[in-house]
Amino acid sequence: IGIDDALRRALTDSVVAYLGAMEGVRDIDRNDKAGKEQIALDIDYTTLSRLGLTVADVARTLRIAYDGEVVTTVRYGEEDVDFRVTLRRQETSSLEELGRLMVPNNQGRLISLASVARFRVQPGPATYYHFDRERTTTVTADLDERIASPVEVTGAVVRHFDLGSGWPGMRFAIGGEAEETAASFRSLYIAFGIAVVAIYLVLVLLFNSMTQPFIVMVAIPFGIIGVIIAFAVHGEPLGFLALMGLVGLSGVAVNDSLVMVSHINDLRAQKPEAPLLPLIAQGAADRLRAIIMTTATTVVGLIPLVYGIGGSDPFIAPMALALGYGLLFATPLTVAFVPCIYAARADIMTIGNRLFRRGHTPVM
Numbered sequence: 530i531g532i533d534d535a536l537r538r539a540l541t542d543s544v545v546a547y548l549g550a551m552e553g554v555r556d557i558d559r560n561d562k563a564g565k566e567q568i569a570l571d572i573d574y575t576t577l578s579r580l581g582l583t584v585a586d587v588a589r590t591l592r593i594a595y596d597g598e599v600v601t602t603v604r605y606g607e608e609d610v611d612f613r614v615t616l617r618r619q620e621t622s623s624l625e626e627l628g629r630l631m632v633p634n635n636q637g638r639l640i641s642l643a644s645v646a647r648f649r650v651q652p653g654p655a656t657y658y659h660f661d662r663e664r665t666t667t668v669t670a671d672l673d674e675r676i677a678s679p680v681e682v683t684g685a686v687v688r689h690f691d692l693g694s695g696w697p698g699m700r701f702a703i704g705g706e707a708e709e710t711a712a713s714f715r716s717l718y719i720a721f722g723i724a725v726v727a728i729y730l731v732l733v734l735l736f737n738s739m740t741q742p743f744i745v746m747v748a749i750p751f752g753i754i755g756v757i758i759a760f761a762v763h764g765e766p767l768g769f770l771a772l773m774g775l776v777g778l779s780g781v782a783v784n785d786s787l788v789m790v791s792h793i794n795d796l797r798a799q800k801p802e803a804p805l806l807p808l809i810a811q812g813a814a815d816r817l818r819a820i821i822m823t824t825a826t827t828v829v830g831l832i833p834l835v836y837g838i839g840g841s842d843p844f845i846a847p848m849a850l851a852l853g854y855g856l857l858f859a860t861p862l863t864v865a866f867v868p869c870i871y872a873a874r875a876d877i878m879t880i881g882n883r884l885f886r887r888g889h890t891p892v893m
Contacts, residue, residue, distance in 0.1 A: 530665045531699040540696050541666045547689060548668070553676030561666045564653030568624070571647045581634035582645060590632045590642065595621055624648045660702060669705070679706040713769055721776050725749065728783060736794065740878075744870050745786045748863045752782040755858020756851045763850065770844060774851030781827070781852065782859045785820045786867045792816050793871060805875055813868045824860040828853045 531537045541559055548554045570591075572584065597615030604610070620626040628643030658665050672679060683703045692699050703711070725746070732742030756775055760767050793812035800808060831853035833839055835846055 530660055530663050530702055531696075532664055533698055534664065536696060536699060537664065537666055540690070540699050541668060543690065544668055544686060547686060548670055548682070551677070551682060551685070553673040554670050554682060555673070556671040557668065558670070559666060559668050560656075560658060564656065566650055567653040568627070569649050569651050571649065573645055573647075577645045580640050580645060581636055581638070582632060582640060586632050586634070587642065587646065590630055591627075594627070594630055624650075665702070667704075680710055710769065714772070717769065717772050717776065721772075721779065724776055724779050728780065732783075732787070736790070740874060741790060741794075744867060744874060745783050745790055747867065747870060748782040748786045748859050749779050751859035751862040751866075752778045752855035756855040758858065759850060759854030765847065765850065768847060771847040771851045774848030775855065777848070778852050778855040778859075782856055782863075785824065785860055785863045788819060789813060789816045789863070789867055790871060793868075806872060809868045809872055813864065817864060820860060820864060824856055828857050 531540075538561065541561060545557055545559060548557050570587070572587065577583070577587070593614075594616045597613040599611045600614050601612050602609050603612065615621075616626075627648060628641065630642040631639035632642055632645075634640055658667065670682075672682060687701055687703075690696065690701075692701065728746060729742050732745055733739060736742060753775065756771070756778065757767070760771060765771070789812060792815055793809055796808045796812050797803075797805070831849045834842065834849040835853055837846070
């Protein structure tokens with residue numbers, strides 16, 4: 530995109546050449562192709578003036594030759610019919626015949642057009658397209674997605690051409706499948722953010738606390754780490770469907786820590802005078818079997834889908850891989866770290882309350 534036609538054409542040529550050298554890119558096309566052939570006049574203005582003619586005289590003669598001029602109107606019944614006089618088609622297509630056209634000057638003399646102008650045939654101007662009120666050229670191509678994806682190709686083009694220094698005033702606008710993919714990822718990130726906020730609000734209502742939900746939600750980053758490791762080990766791209774599985778994982782992974790934190794809260798309510806650390810240890814031990822069994826049954830149920838046992842589905846498999854291995858990785862970390870984080874939060878709250886009672890500013 531840019532207002533400089535010559536610079537934009539040169540950039541388009543470079544982009545087309547770069548795409549042509551990339552493996553997997555085929556059927557490259559551009560929309561700045563030249564128009565139909567047209568006849569251009571190169572006027573000798575010195576001779577034109579010396580012979581008593583103007584550019585308007587030449588233009589008027591050519592317009593009449595090609596478009597004609599209404600010379601009379603005859604009425605047939607209730608309809609008026611115009612009679613237009615033009616040159617015959619074969620004469621308008623001949624440069625020699627056009628050169629013989631006579632143009633009257635300011636003294637009434639007839640001057641041949643060939644004596645004041647030269648004719649040449651050239652391609653007509655290309656159709657101009659606009660984007661955000663600026664002239665633009667569109668380059669399209671097909672891809673063999675077994676070799677390269679649209680996002681990879683467009684990203685390589687953007688990185689290769691330094692528009693800021695080498696092509697001033699030019700800019701790229703990515704469209705097609707790459708644009709749709711980027712829009713889908715933006716929607717997915719928004720959905721993930723909404724899911725995390727919704728989980729937090731539900732946990733606030735459940736625990737009646739603003740900080741305890743963070744203990745439960747610590748399982749989400751644990752699951753994300755597991756997903757990244759799993760896809761790296763399997764050599765799979767972390768694509769759109771995998772991220773959809775990650776959104777689902779954010780809701781499933783918190784179940785283990787939710788069960789543990791809720792049970793520890795119940796034990797503290799039943800034994801308010803008991804030391805905290807033994808209660809945390811008891812709560813973690815009481816819920817360990819339930820957490821392990823829940824995770825095991827979920828992962829075992831997803832394994833056939835991940836590895837195509839009994840039939841494969843290329844669309845659902847990345848989601849199952851993200852959900853299964855994310856949960857498998859998050860569970861042991863949750864069992865180990867959630868009790869520690871729970872105890873650390875209790876210590877921080879105790880220190881803060883002591884400082885507050887002494888008249889100091891609380892730490893949280």
